[in-house]
Amino acid sequence: MKVTIADKLPEEAIDQLKQLGLDVDNNPGLKEKDLASGLKDSQILIVRSTVVNKECIDHSPKLSLIIRAGAGVNNIDIEAASGKGIYVANCPGKNAIAVAELTLGLILSLDRFIPQNVSDFNAGKWNKAAYSKADGLYGKTIGIIGTGMIGQEVIKRAQGFGLNVIAWSRSLTSEMADEMEIERAGSIQEVAEASDILSVHLAMNAQTKGIISKEILSSLKDGAMFINTSRDGVVDEEALYDEVKNGRLKAGLDVFSDEPEFKEGEFESRFQGLDNVCITHHIGASTNQAQMAVADDAVDIVRGYIKEGKVRNWLNRCEHTESPWQLVVRHYDKPGVIANVMNELKEANINAQELENVIFDRKLAACCTIQLDAEPSEKVLNNICTRQDEVISATLVPRS
Ligand SMILES: NC(=O)c1ccc[n+]([C@@H]2O[C@H](COP(=O)([O-])OP(=O)(O)OC[C@H]3O[C@@H](n4cnc5c(N)ncnc54)[C@H](O)[C@@H]3O)[C@@H](O)[C@H]2O)c1
Numbered sequence: 001m002k003v004t005i006a007d008k009l010p011e012e013a014i015d016q017l018k019q020l021g022l023d024v025d026n027n028p029g030l031k032e033k034d035l036a037s038g039l040k041d042s043q044i045l046i047v048r049s050t051v052v053n054k055e056c057i058d059h060s061p062k063l064s065l066i067i068r069a070g071a072g073v074n075n076i077d078i079e080a081a082s083g084k085g086i087y088v089a090n091c092p093g094k095n096a097i098a099v100a101e102l103t104l105g106l107i108l109s110l111d112r113f114i115p116q117n118v119s120d121f122n123a124g125k126w127n128k129a130a131y132s133k134a135d136g137l138y139g140k141t142i143g144i145i146g147t148g149m150i151g152q153e154v155i156k157r158a159q160g161f162g163l164n165v166i167a168w169s170r171s172l173t174s175e176m177a178d179e180m181e182i183e184r185a186g187s188i189q190e191v192a193e194a195s196d197i198l199s200v201h202l203a204m205n206a207q208t209k210g211i212i213s214k215e216i217l218s219s220l221k222d223g224a225m226f227i228n229t230s231r232d233g234v235v236d237e238e239a240l241y242d243e244v245k246n247g248r249l250k251a252g253l254d255v256f257s258d259e260p261e262f263k264e265g266e267f268e269s270r271f272q273g274l275d276n277v278c279i280t281h282h283i284g285a286s287t288n289q290a291q292m293a294v295a296d297d298a299v300d301i302v303r304g305y306i307k308e309g310k311v312r313n314w315l316n317r318c319e320h321t322e323s324p325w326q327l328v329v330r331h332y333d334k335p336g337v338i339a340n341v342m343n344e345l346k347e348a349n350i351n352a353q354e355l356e357n358v359i360f361d362r363k364l365a366a367c368c369t370i371q372l373d374a375e376p377s378e379k380v381l382n383n384i385c386t387r388q389d390e391v392i393s394a395t396l397v398p399r400s
């Protein structure tokens, strides 16, 4: 089995994949356009930020598993993968601490002008007067949008700095907020109005696109900080640019729309040269600790897939098959038993949507659970049970 790695992974992870007996095509320089012609003979693709588009998926006949060595999966066309029966999995939470650490770094940098201090120092300029005008963080309010893995790590660290935390998240309950010792808000707007710092930690998808709108940004206090370490698309970047250009807001960004796809080289951005903006090179996840944790997780997903046929963190599984019936067939463990059951269902024009076969100790008997899109008749059930040397029992259970 072949695995292609289209981004940089630690050597240790590559060695572990080889030890699993895989043919490893380690090609960290591959870009979206290189993948578009497809992966001719790879069953597994591991990427970080490299875009995996529909063309790649449509032209990769053997591809069966795509692993995002990271959290966000908006660089993978999941819909196209689902249409071709390709598993998509990610490594959630493994880089959350690293991103939270950077988030606090951006906040401190903006408050204490750290990048400008260093840059002036290196240019041989001493400017203590200019850099002695920080506000300080203690006792201020940070608003967190999205209390997933990263949001929660940011909250802990912000509390360590003596910041008050107010948060909005679609699944944040009062009980959870009490446990985290934070204030729960009813809307993003409410958070923005109360915050000196607004930090966004949402996944990027159709519902979160532009969710930090012009209105949200304009309801931030004068001089407030906006921090984005999630994805550029969650914020109305035009509105953000206007707010920082006119000096009303400060921004700390690890993600922005004209982020280069290449790893090293010259580039231009309208955010360059603004003193109230601190931008990093999409390095939220890029600590050795996080990269090792993510890579270990990716290898573990591959291991589970090739050894047990199971994909951990499988993201594009249909949550509800809507199959109204479940057929539970206890049977003797021998060749052709399930094929014969399936044949009876096929003759009755019944579709089996999901199927799981498990085997019992002593390897004599097994149990096959099949989700069906229609109710089999008595006759079909009797036909299945007729083969007494194969089937022990067949029980039909309604799923609703
Ligand atoms: N800067 C970096 O290097 C870096 C590294 C890791 C992750 N990220 C980004 O940060 C994001 C968050 O990462 P995480 O590990 O906290 O993920 P997570 O899955 O734990 O949290 C995602 C959050 O987004 C919310 N969300 C998702 N869909 C939503 C919707 N439709 N409406 C409202 N809320 C929605 C969830 O409720 C949750 O609060 C990732 O998706 C990724 O884009 C960036």
Ligand SMILES: O=C(O)CC[C@@H](O)C(=O)O
Binding pocket: 048, 049, 069, 070, 071, 072, 073, 095, 282, 283, 285, 286
């Ligand atoms: O791999 C990276 O460098 C970025 C990863 C990050 O954006 C993520 O979503 O996990």
